[in-house]
Amino acid sequence: MEVYLAQPRGFCAGVVRAIEIVERALEKFGPPVYVRHEIVHNKYVVESLKNKGAIFVEDLSEVPPHAVTVFSAHGVARSVEEEAASRGLPVLNATCPLVTKVHNQGKRYMSKGRALILIGHAGHPEVEGTMGQVPGPVLLVQNVDDVAALTLPADTPVAYITQTTLSVDDTKDIIAALQQRFTDIQGPDIRDICYATQNRQSAVRDLSKLVDVILVVGAANSSNSNRLREIGTEAGVASYLIADGSALNPEWLKDARTVGITAGASAPEVLVDDVIEALRRIGPVKVSVLPGREENIEFRLPAELAAG
Numbered sequence: 001m002e003v004y005l006a007q008p009r010g011f012c013a014g015v016v017r018a019i020e021i022v023e024r025a026l027e028k029f030g031p032p033v034y035v036r037h038e039i040v041h042n043k044y045v046v047e048s049l050k051n052k053g054a055i056f057v058e059d060l061s062e063v064p065p066h067a068v069t070v071f072s073a074h075g076v077a078r079s080v081e082e083e084a085a086s087r088g089l090p091v092l093n094a095t096c097p098l099v100t101k102v103h104n105q106g107k108r109y110m111s112k113g114r115a116l117i118l119i120g121h122a123g124h125p126e127v128e129g130t131m132g133q134v135p136g137p138v139l140l141v142q143n144v145d146d147v148a149a150l151t152l153p154a155d156t157p158v159a160y161i162t163q164t165t166l167s168v169d170d171t172k173d174i175i176a177a178l179q180q181r182f183t184d185i186q187g188p189d190i191r192d193i194c195y196a197t198q199n200r201q202s203a204v205r206d207l208s209k210l211v212d213v214i215l216v217v218g219a220a221n222s223s224n225s226n227r228l229r230e231i232g233t234e235a236g237v238a239s240y241l242i243a244d245g246s247a248l249n250p251e252w253l254k255d256a257r258t259v260g261i262t263a264g265a266s267a268p269e270v271l272v273d274d275v276i277e278a279l280r281r282i283g284p285v286k287v288s289v290l291p292g293r294e295e296n297i298e299f300r301l302p303a304e305l306a307a308g
């Protein structure tokens with residue numbers, strides 16, 4: 001069986017930074033360190049950090065007084081920041097800088113008196129964080145039908161921002177519908193979208209031209225991993241999201257001569273290796289890495305950890 005690995009795949013700079021913040025916090029302050037929400041959406045990563053002394057909670061009320069607290073890469077609402085401040089919790093903020101950039105864009109548009117529209121998935125922690133960061137109402141649209149259902153007059157000054165795990169391609173129909181619906185509309189520059197989301201999606205499109213089956217390594221609750229699987233399916237290739245090698249179903253591969261593998265931005269390479277090992281248990285495997293876009297983006301750590 002020929003196996004092709006998409007390039008790039010797996011960890012983005014925001015995920016690397018978030019995990020490093022927890023690891024350095026554990027080294028510097030000693031366990032336990034409390035993390036609000038899964039630091040990134042991957043069970044393997046979360047379990048590894050738990051083993052090192054991280055404790056994951058969904059609500060700050062579960063954090064004891066004075067305990068070092070980390071906010072996940074997805075960002076948090078201002079109410080969460082305020083609650084932490086009022087309790088005097090020492091906080092390390094692992095919000096990805098590209099998510100913070102979206103928060104700042106939203107605040108800027110709102111300060112100019114524009115009605116703010118967020119393109120994203122209801123209930124995703126990044127969306128909840130972004131809606132809770134801007135000081136006013138946010139209209140969430142998930143698809144073109146939601147745009148048609150907006151009740152604002154057509155000449156209302158509006159602006160839109162987008163969830164980072166949606167790419168230019170994901171949002172273009174919704175943005176086009178918004179631009180048709182409103183006469184005075186602004187949005188971020190195309191260069192502002194998350195590079196990692198765009199690159200991983202382009203790579204899976206290239207992969208889909210070569211293979212019979214696509215395996216996307218990632219967690220079921222990872223938005224960007226689900227999107228990679230959808231893109232494979234839309235390209236006409238049977239595509240499956242799998243957490244690790246143990247989830248591989250040999251039935252998926254019975255007519256396949258070529259298999260493509262990619263991984264969501266929160267899935268570590270060790271899980272890609274695990275899936276390749278599972279393929280080897282089915283039959284001989286030849287692995288090639290596709291040429292792709294090289295990434296060399298790094299985000300700085302918070303000052304209190306960078307020095308250590």
Ligand code: SF4
Nearest residue numbers: 012014096098164194
């Ligand atoms: S996918 Fe993009 S926005 Fe999300 S953590 Fe990674 S770099 Fe940041």
